[in-house]
Each structure stands twice: as C-alpha cells, then as structure tokens.
Amino acid sequence: MRNRLSVGVLLCLYGVACSEGGGSHKSTTGGSGGGAQTSRAGAGRTGSTGNTNPSSGGSGGSSSHGSSQGGQTAGGTAAGSGGAGGSGGSSSNGSSQGGQIAGGTAADSGGTSQGAGGSGSASNHDAGQGGQAAGGTAGSNGGGGSSQPGGSSGGSQGGGGASGGAIAGGTGGVGGRITGGSGGGTQDAGGSGGLSTADPNVVAIVVDSGPQGSSAIDVAFATVTLCEPGSNNCQTIDHMLVDTGSVGVRVIESKVTLKLPAANNTSGKPLAECIPFLSGTSWGPVKLADIKVGGEMAANMRVHTVGTTTYPLPSDCTGTAINDSESLNANGILGVGPNTEDCGASCSRSTGNAGVYYECASTRAGGCAIAAASVANQVANPIAAFSVDNNGSFLQFPQPPVGGAPTLAGFLVFGIGTRANNQLGNAQVIPIDDYGEIVTTYPVGKTKYASFIDSGSNGYYFLSARVSNISQCTSGAFAGFYCPSSSTNLTASIAGKSGDIPVTFTVANASKFSVRNAALGELGAPLSGSFAADPTMPGFDWGLPFHFGKTVFTAIEGKDTSAGKGPYFAF
Amino acid sequence: MRINSLDRRSVRFVRWACGAGALVAVHFAASAHAALGDEVASVERDRVTMKATLRVSQHANYDVHELATEMGATVREFVGQDRKVFAVSWSGGWRPNLRNVLGAHYDRFIEATRGRRVPRGPVRLELPGLVVFMGGHLRHFYGFAYLSEQLPAGFVPETVE
Numbered sequence A: 001m002r003n004r005l006s007v008g009v010l011l012c013l014y015g016v017a018c019s020e021g022g023g024s025h026k027s028t029t030g031g032s033g034g035g036a037q038t039s040r041a042g043a044g045r046t047g048s049t050g051n052t053n054p055s056s057g058g059s060g061g062s063s064s065h066g067s068s069q070g071g072q073t074a075g076g077t078a079a080g081s082g083g084a085g086g087s088g089g090s091s092s093n094g095s096s097q098g099g100q101i102a103g104g105t106a107a108d109s110g111g112t113s114q115g116a117g118g119s120g121s122a123s124n125h126d127a128g129q130g131g132q133a134a135g136g137t138a139g140s141n142g143g144g145g146s147s148q149p150g151g152s153s154g155g156s157q158g159g160g161g162a163s164g165g166a167i168a169g170g171t172g173g174v175g176g177r178i179t180g181g182s183g184g185g186t187q188d189a190g191g192s193g194g195l196s197t198a199d200p201n202v203v204a205i206v207v208d209s210g211p212q213g214s215s216a217i218d219v220a221f222a223t224v225t226l227c228e229p230g231s232n233n234c235q236t237i238d239h240m241l242v243d244t245g246s247v248g249v250r251v252i253e254s255k256v257t258l259k260l261p262a263a264n265n266t267s268g269k270p271l272a273e274c275i276p277f278l279s280g281t282s283w284g285p286v287k288l289a290d291i292k293v294g295g296e297m298a299a300n301m302r303v304h305t306v307g308t309t310t311y312p313l314p315s316d317c318t319g320t321a322i323n324d325s326e327s328l329n330a331n332g333i334l335g336v337g338p339n340t341e342d343c344g345a346s347c348s349r350s351t352g353n354a355g356v357y358y359e360c361a362s363t364r365a366g367g368c369a370i371a372a373a374s375v376a377n378q379v380a381n382p383i384a385a386f387s388v389d390n391n392g393s394f395l396q397f398p399q400p401p402v403g404g405a406p407t408l409a410g411f412l413v414f415g416i417g418t419r420a421n422n423q424l425g426n427a428q429v430i431p432i433d434d435y436g437e438i439v440t441t442y443p444v445g446k447t448k449y450a451s452f453i454d455s456g457s458n459g460y461y462f463l464s465a466r467v468s469n470i471s472q473c474t475s476g477a478f479a480g481f482y483c484p485s486s487s488t489n490l491t492a493s494i495a496g497k498s499g500d501i502p503v504t505f506t507v508a509n510a511s512k513f514s515v516r517n518a519a520l521g522e523l524g525a526p527l528s529g530s531f532a533a534d535p536t537m538p539g540f541d542w543g544l545p546f547h548f549g550k551t552v553f554t555a556i557e558g559k560d561t562s563a564g565k566g567p568y569f570a571f
Numbered sequence B: 001m002r003i004n005s006l007d008r009r010s011v012r013f014v015r016w017a018c019g020a021g022a023l024v025a026v027h028f029a030a031s032a033h034a035a036l037g038d039e040v041a042s043v044e045r046d047r048v049t050m051k052a053t054l055r056v057s058q059h060a061n062y063d064v065h066e067l068a069t070e071m072g073a074t075v076r077e078f079v080g081q082d083r084k085v086f087a088v089s090w091s092g093g094w095r096p097n098l099r100n101v102l103g104a105h106y107d108r109f110i111e112a113t114r115g116r117r118v119p120r121g122p123v124r125l126e127l128p129g130l131v132v133f134m135g136g137h138l139r140h141f142y143g144f145a146y147l148s149e150q151l152p153a154g155f156v157p158e159t160v161e
Helices: A002-013 A019-023 B005-020 B041-049 B098-113
Strands: A061-065 A073-081 A089-093 A101-109 A119-124 A133-139 A152-155 A202-207 A220-227 A234-243 A247-252 A271-276 A281-293 A296-306 A332-336 A357-360 A368-370 A392-396 A408-414 A429-431 A438-442 A447-453 A460-462 A488-496 A499-507 A540-542 A551-555 A568-570 B022-028 B052-058 B062-069 B074-080 B085-092 B123-127 B130-137 B140-147
Touching: A220 A247, A220 A332, A220 A408, A234 A247, A247 A281, A271 A296, A429 A488, A438 A540, B085 B098, B098 B123, B098 B130, B098 B140
Parallel strands: A061 A089, A073 A101, A089 A119, A101 A133, A119 A152, A234 A332, A247 A296, A447 A540
Antiparallel strands: A061 A073, A073 A089, A089 A101, A119 A133, A133 A152, A202 A220, A202 A408, A220 A234, A220 A281, A247 A332, A271 A281, A271 A357, A281 A296, A357 A368, A392 A408, A392 A551, A429 A568, A438 A447, A438 A488, A460 A540, A488 A499, A551 A568, B022 B052, B052 B062, B062 B074, B074 B085, B085 B140, B123 B130, B130 B140
C-alpha cells in the first residue's frame, strides 16, 4: 500500500493521473474520497441528492444528481476540511441520459494534514444509457507545515464513461485553505449502448488535449497500468494514445518509475526497437511488464519504453524523433491494431530483415545493432494475450457537436462476440489485406484507392488537394489541413465482405476551429498525391473522426470471431 | 505485411511500368538505393548493402530505377538526363533508412522537423528546392522526396492515377 501510494504521489508530480488510486477501494491512507465505484442504475450512492451540497468533515462528501436529463451539467462540489489526510468527494449522476456532463470537484482544506493528500473521484452510474462523462477532481492541500502534496483524482476505472480527471497537487501552504483540483468532467458524450466499465472488458477512453502542456487534436487516450511482472508494483499511466494503426504498448521511458526487467533476444542480449510511425520514429529498450487495461490483464508482455536515456539513438534509426511525450503529445501508445505483434516475420528473418529490432551489447553509442527478433520476442498486442476477450476490440464514440468539443468520452471494449456487450450486431465486415489495408472508392462507383483505418491518425486524411479539389489552410495552427470555404459533405464507399458500404463525412474549414476543441468531427487533410503514378500509395486514411458516431471493430489476425477469423475491421 | 507483399508490389509495378514506359531491364541480382541528388552510379555502389531486384524503366527524359528489397520495401529512384537522382519514392512494409534515401538532404529534413510538434498523420514538408512526404501505418510505409527545382521538363511529381 505504501508503495502504491508513493508511486501515486510521484506520478502526480509528473502530471500523470493516478486513476487507479482514485478508482479503487484500496486507498485508505490519507483519507479517501469517494471511491469511484461503478454503480448500476438504481444502486445510487449515498450522499445527498439534489444540487451541489458541500459537506465538511474528514472524509469527503458527495453530491449527486438523482436523475438528470441530457445536456445538463452536473457539478457537485464537496468540500471537506480538516482532519488528517485529505478528503475527497465525489459527484455522480444517478441515472443520467446520454450527453451529460458530470464534473465533480472536491476541495479540501487541511489544518495540519499529514496525509498524502486525498483522492477523490467522480463516477457516473451507468444507467444503461451509456456515454456519460465523468471527470472527478480532487484537491488536497496542506495546512501549515508538514503536509505532502498529493491529491489525485481519476475519472475512475469504473466510472460510467469516465475520463481521467485533472491532477491537483496541493502544496503545503501557510495554513488556510488551498483548493486544488479543477477541471475534469468536461466531456460531452451521447453514445448508445449500455456499456459499463463495471464490465472488465470495457475501458473508458477520452479525446482531450493530452498530457499537461500538450495540444492534441483528435487523439483518443486511455489509462494503462503497468506492473513489474508477477508483482503488485504497478503504476498507472494516463494519456496513452489508443491506436488501431499500431500494435503493442509503448510508454515514454521517463514516465516509467517501475524497475522493469529488460527483454532479451534469444542471444541473451537486451532488445531495443526503432519503430516507424506515420510521421516519425520512436527508439528505446524493450522491457517486460504486466499490462492491465480496464479489468483485463496480459502478463509478462514485451513493451517498448521510448527514449534515449538507456541507449543512445543509433545512427541508422532514422526519421523525425518521437522520443518524448512532448513530441508524441501522449505518455505512450496503446496499440490495438489487427496484428498480434508489431513487426512479424519481416523482423524475424536474418536476410531481408526490416531493421526494426536491435540487440544492445552496451549502453555506449554504437552499442546497439540491428538483429533478427523472433515473433515471440517482439512487442505484442496485449489484447491477444488476455485470457478472455482476446480476439479483438472495438472503439465507440458519440458524434461531437459541429465545430467540435473540448473533450469527448468513448469506450474501448475488448472481445468481439465474446460477451453480451461486444456483439457485432449489424456491423459489416471489412476484409483487410496483408498490409492491413482496405479498399475505398471515391467518388462512389469511380476510383478505387488502397486505404486504411487508423484511430491514431488525427483526421480524415484523404487524396491530394488537387484530386479532392478542396483548398488547404496556408497558415495558423491548422496549416496544411483542408480549409474549404464552407463545410463540404463527401461520400465514399468502403469495400465490405458483403458489398460496398457508403461512408458520408464532412470536412469543415479547419481555420475556423477553436483550438480549445480537441475533438473535431470535421477535420480533414490531404493524404498525398500519388507520386509519379505510383498506384500503391493509399488514398484514404480513415482517422479518429471516422470513429465518431460509430462502433468500429478490429479483429486480430488468426483469432476466431463470430464473423470468422481475423484480421478484419467492421463497423 | 507478410510474405507475399513483394509479389503484390511487383505485380502492380509491372502494370504501371508497362503503361508508362518501356521496361528495359529486369532482375539484376543486386540491390541498393542511391540517395536524392546523387549520381546514378551510387546505385551500383550501394547495391551490396541490400538484397533486392532492380528494374529500370526508361521514359522520355528520365529513368526510373526500382529496387524491390527482400524486406518488402520498394524504392524508386528517378534519374534525370544529367544522371542524377532528382526524386525518390518508397513503399512497402517498412520505411527504408531515410539517411540513405535522402542522402545529403537528410540532415536538412530532420532539422526542419525538429521542434515541430509531430502531427498524428502523414507529414509533408516543403523546403526551398525540396519536398518530402511520408505516411503509412505499421507494416505499410510510403513516401517520396524530390528536388523541386531539378525536375525534368514535363515531369509532374504528384499526379492522379
């Protein structure tokens, strides 16, 4: 417990939400706020019902709206004061309809609090409506003297549609009241479906501006817990980019406080990896960790820790460096694409090796050299390693309002057809080829383009401006994105197993977007012009906005599903 | 991207090459890539480093040297009448070593992207005399770069179909 708590405090200092702490029932030190239990409809929390209802006392208060209607904002404020340890609060929605916002704020003031801050949380009761957003915040503070900073909050692991809340770190002040904690609970979600994070395969995810100091646009984030293999030494890492365009867990090296063992190649030497992404390249050692996401766990997995601290960047690891959270705009990546490992056979053979994996004989410059790594030694998809719900996943988001929203809550759900909550239903299967690609026809019935679906791309990337005949922004934060004079509706079709599926989408003038809005449903940009008539270059990259207002499934290669073996996409 | 990627690329290439120019040389049992701005002779010099098949197709005022590597990447070098590489493109399972492909222009490219917030999408960079584009996703990467002031007359770098 002490370990866990101190890890939490440390993480908070780094600006990483400690949502496990906030969301679990384990945290007893320092006074705990409302543990973010997930409650089913009807199982309302204790606490006053009605509007904001501050309570005082050592251990938090809670306020909840009994039943609110869509579009409302429920912000409960609970103030606890005094006592040893911080106190938290919680606010919850009893049985809320889609589209609500629940933001709980808990502030406590301490006289001489010694505790490690309070933890507070907010949770939504999932009333079967799905799509609520909850963001809890907690502030802890110290009174005079010896208090410790702390106070963490997390939209709970178990919250109805929660997102990580803000971090509030109260620092010891000179008596008086310090209110830490703010934010949280700004999602705006509709959603359908009755998904509840009470189910172990359901993970609340959120589109927001990313870790502190970031300005992410159209990037979905999840919280992931890493543990030293087989131990209870764990840390939660928030703002892990949810990416169906890559495979495996990657985390920025400097965010890792655990002592994760090196993952060795069959030679016995430690492995490192130079992995390319669309826009750059990430480098760092491969380590072993248990990975927990939502209520599911993959044991002793190979994860990529990204950074140049352990091993200097090799000269043949080329491309724009994405080796810190600033350039990544995230603390790591949760790669849940359709493959079981990130590279596959191209990295395991000795001739014609892709050059992604390295063996490191020393930590000096030049100490790492490209090496073959068997498939079993590669960074792998955690979903495929779960004991259940391991054949794929889906992402579900509501459609954000026209013009966007600061945040957007959604779900990452594991398994396809393995439980009542992850059935394919009417979703149509989209076969994918060896490149993970699909076929898009645009205009409908005319030209076919190799294409891909990628939640890690932050827009609708398609065609060249010359072909789409949509002008681009020439300056500002959205330079290069499409900037049509008025919003443009487009229809393409994606080749499904049972015929073409029309996809209608809108591209708006990006220069008109508020930079405050991290969830933009109408953001588009050119992909490329086909170079010198090269037909292999894809024409459509269906990025995150494609997932808004949809449920998009990703089936993992070789895994049986209710619609046959993966890999495939479906929506 | 798995084993048969090369086949797919090759098939597509043949289709394109036959339509766009004469296919003159097939299956050099050799490999490599010359860097942007280098002499065409560097293709030969680099051959040893990567096993690939080379096809050369001739066009009116430039040649295309296409290298299909065993790792599934296809690198095309566009060579002008001055025997210098004025453009490169790549496509395949994994991104080639960009230092090799961009040659002397690599540092310029990296310098220009340094400090920029990296977007979550394809990258297009236009510098004086140099255009670089790259995109892709795990197991399929592609991109191109060209010296925009050294294109042969009539060469349209980013065309449709």
